[in-house]
Amino acid sequence: MTDADAAPDSAGDATTGNAAAAEAPQSLSKDAPAQAPAAGPPMIAMSKVDKHFGELHVLRDINLEVPRGQVVIVLGPSGSGKSTLCRTINRLEPIDSGDIAIDGVPLPAEGKALAALRADVGMVFQSFNLFAHKTIVENVMLAPIKVRKVKKDAARARAMELLERVGIANQADKYPAQLSGGQQQRVAIARALAMSPKVMLFDEPTSALDPEMVNEVLDVMVSLAKEGMTMLVVTHEMGFARRAGNRVLFMADGSIVEDTEPESFFTAPKSDRAKDFLGKILSH
């Protein structure tokens, strides 16, 4: 399945968000991308976003602006709404109220406009969801051909470039089952990049991997960040968060409880929820 295959859903009209945090904190870590003053609209703008699953208030008054090129790490306990947050950003999940805009364009409710805008937002999940009966290169070519109507030869050439970039061009004609988990996840990243997204969302991209394969995936993500990709990353990889993140969002019970620069989050968390969370994960 590609993101573009997901069913459209309904949502209200959106305008550019008016959230705080317009100014990106400068990270001192060496791998974090330099944060130039953001020109133009924020890449992601969420304003007063609320969502329920039945009785459960899963997102509560989310206000978030992510400037172009920023790498945002999303942390929080299980069930706090991190995945749901990601999924609303490309409308895999509808919202009850509020506004979401990508690069200044309100997310349309449904139809072709939604498919086009959703293609601006690449998403990489914990499970790779590659098509088992297609080769690696075919997996990467598929969405550009189907959604962007790219010619097959051009799609293949671009797919090979992307496989080169993630370090697995030599596996292009294999099938997913013949690759390691780390290699498959790099294919999933290449597949998302094939749509030339403006934003990349990563939802625990390394959680399902054997430990020795985690770094090969994080390295690809670090290089993407350095190239200026706007990224929102849900991860438990604290080394990566400190190294590559410009900003940490800490979520609890559907709210953004802290929104700060990584070093200050890790060294001086403000809320009890964050202190408790860090105490648990850092003691592992």
Ligand SMILES: Nc1ncnc2c1ncn2[C@@H]1O[C@H](COP(=O)(O)OP(=O)(O)OP(=O)(O)O)[C@@H](O)[C@H]1O
């Ligand atoms: N489709 C759904 N229908 C009903 N409830 C859902 C649905 N998806 C998620 N939830 C609930 O919403 C809450 C937030 O889920 P979400 O997956 O966003 O959390 P998360 O922070 O990503 O957690 P984890 O760290 O375990 O991945 C949870 O209580 C979850 O059970």
Ligand SMILES: [Mg+2]
């Ligand atoms: Mg999740």
